[in-house]
Amino acid sequence: MIDHTHDPKRVSWIASANGHVDFPIQNLPFGIFSPAQDVPRAGVAIGDYILDLKAAEFLLPASSKACLVGTTLNALFASSASARLELRHCLFDLLSKDTHRSAIESLLHAADGCTMHVPMAIGDYTDFYAGIHHANNVGRQFRPDQPLMPNYKYVPIGYHGRASSVRPSGTRVTRPNGQRKPVDADVPSFGPSRRLDYELELGVWIGQGNALGEPIPIAKAANHIVGFCLLNDWSARDLQAWEYQPLGPFLAKSFLTTISSWVITAEALAPFRIAQPPRPKGDPQPLPYLWDDDDQQHGALSLELEVFLLTPQMRASGLAAYRLSHGSANTLYWTVAQLVTHHASNGCNLSAGDLLGSGTISASTSDGYGSLLEITIGGKRPLTLPNGETRTFLEDGDEMVFTAKAIADDMISIGFGPCSGVIQSANLG
Numbered sequence: 001m002i003d004h005t006h007d008p009k010r011v012s013w014i015a016s017a018n019g020h021v022d023f024p025i026q027n028l029p030f031g032i033f034s035p036a037q038d039v040p041r042a043g044v045a046i047g048d049y050i051l052d053l054k055a056a057e058f059l060l061p062a063s064s065k066a067c068l069v070g071t072t073l074n075a076l077f078a079s080s081a082s083a084r085l086e087l088r089h090c091l092f093d094l095l096s097k098d099t100h101r102s103a104i105e106s107l108l109h110a111a112d113g114c115t116m117h118v119p120m121a122i123g124d125y126t127d128f129y130a131g132i133h134h135a136n137n138v139g140r141q142f143r144p145d146q147p148l149m150p151n152y153k154y155v156p157i158g159y160h161g162r163a164s165s166v167r168p169s170g171t172r173v174t175r176p177n178g179q180r181k182p183v184d185a186d187v188p189s190f191g192p193s194r195r196l197d198y199e200l201e202l203g204v205w206i207g208q209g210n211a212l213g214e215p216i217p218i219a220k221a222a223n224h225i226v227g228f229c230l231l232n233d234w235s236a237r238d239l240q241a242w243e244y245q246p247l248g249p250f251l252a253k254s255f256l257t258t259i260s261s262w263v264i265t266a267e268a269l270a271p272f273r274i275a276q277p278p279r280p281k282g283d284p285q286p287l288p289y290l291w292d293d294d295d296q297q298h299g300a301l302s303l304e305l306e307v308f309l310l311t312p313q314m315r316a317s318g319l320a321a322y323r324l325s326h327g328s329a330n331t332l333y334w335t336v337a338q339l340v341t342h343h344a345s346n347g348c349n350l351s352a353g354d355l356l357g358s359g360t361i362s363a364s365t366s367d368g369y370g371s372l373l374e375i376t377i378g379g380k381r382p383l384t385l386p387n388g389e390t391r392t393f394l395e396d397g398d399e400m401v402f403t404a405k406a407i408a409d410d411m412i413s414i415g416f417g418p419c420s421g422v423i424q425s426a427n428l429g
């Protein structure tokens with residue numbers, strides 16, 4: 001639903017919000033933050049500031065107050081859609097009209113002095129594989145004649161990830177140790193991964209869940225999605241290659257997953273819903289339980305994604321991060337509603353705070369590849385950076401940054417805030 005909170009003419013009395021690349025008044029994302037040395041609490045990002053929602057409670061709707069207890073957003077996002085919309089409308093009024101300006105001003109914290117936390121207590125994290133270009137690009141390296149497995153166009157492929165190691169943007173990435181067996185070695189050895197990679201993904205936050213045994217019909221799936229983030233599914237390719245058969249990803253992925261810290265709400269993204277691109281001619285129609293006309297018309301998101309790399313040498317020379325790739329999120333083969341419906345189709349229960357990863361968002365051309373595995377063709381073709389350095393996979397000190405921007409004609413763009421991490425050397429203790 002598009003309403004007055006998306007009006008491009010509306011501005012905030014907080015000057016930095018107006019024209020802000022990520023957090024203008026039309027965004028109002030939720031997160032969990034700590035002011036310097038203080039305890040975590042719920043906040044909303046506005047320009048260069050964070051409004052302390054707990055402290056602002058006396059100005060908020062009664063339906064929201066009970067949801068702002070504790071150090072996660074689970075209760076808020078498990079509340080009804082109408083309660084969440086009432087809160088959004090209230091925050092929009094407070095930050096656009098100056099009626100309560102003096103009271104609000106004392107409850108703002110400069111964002112760069114705050115620490116961000118994972119916004120939800122994540123019960124379960126599931127990673128899908130809906131980026132068909134990634135599936136094709138990677139599959140082609142192993143099976144040139146048949147890059148996609150026969151199930152790919154019927155089943156939204158996924159696996160159960162590890163919730164305990166999901167961390168907010170900025171968390172250091174300790175290079176994992178593990179078993180790796182180069183093709184020319186007879187036996188595996190244990191040690192730091194030599195093929196550390198990233199995967200550009202969209203994260204999906206679940207709000208209201210479903211009871212065990214009760215599937216979520218496709219027409220109702222959107223009601224269970226409260227927001228989005230960026231997600232980096234760090235991947236140790238050498239560990240992955242040795243361990244993944246026959247049960248799939250395990251320790252090559254579970255050492256860390258980084259997310260952007262702010263929950264960009266489904267309400268904020270309403271103007272940026274677009275039609276799911278039609279499937280190429282000859283591809284099968286999704287099975288009926290995954291098909292909904294409305295979802296096909298509005299189930300994709302108009303998001304521009306960018307991936308940047310900053311090496312220690314570039315940092316020391318004062319160079320800007322190098323853009324490795326850019327592309328659009330509308331290349332996913334399945335809508336997020338289809339992922340949710342498929343996940344619950346066997347009766348599996350989803351819960352508030354569950355996190356889904358889309359799968360690596362890639363492209364058919366190299367300027368949009370979403371991992372080094374694709375860019376360097378499995379490490380066979382090193383990447384040369386503008387300062388002459390080369391990379392096949394990530395080295396210690398390298399920083400990866402993902403950004404996302406929602407765009408639509410005649411609308412104010414909103415951003416996700418960064419999803420970043422710096423690689424640090426393996427723990428050899």
Ligand code: CA
Binds near residue numbers: 127
């Ligand atoms: Ca992944």
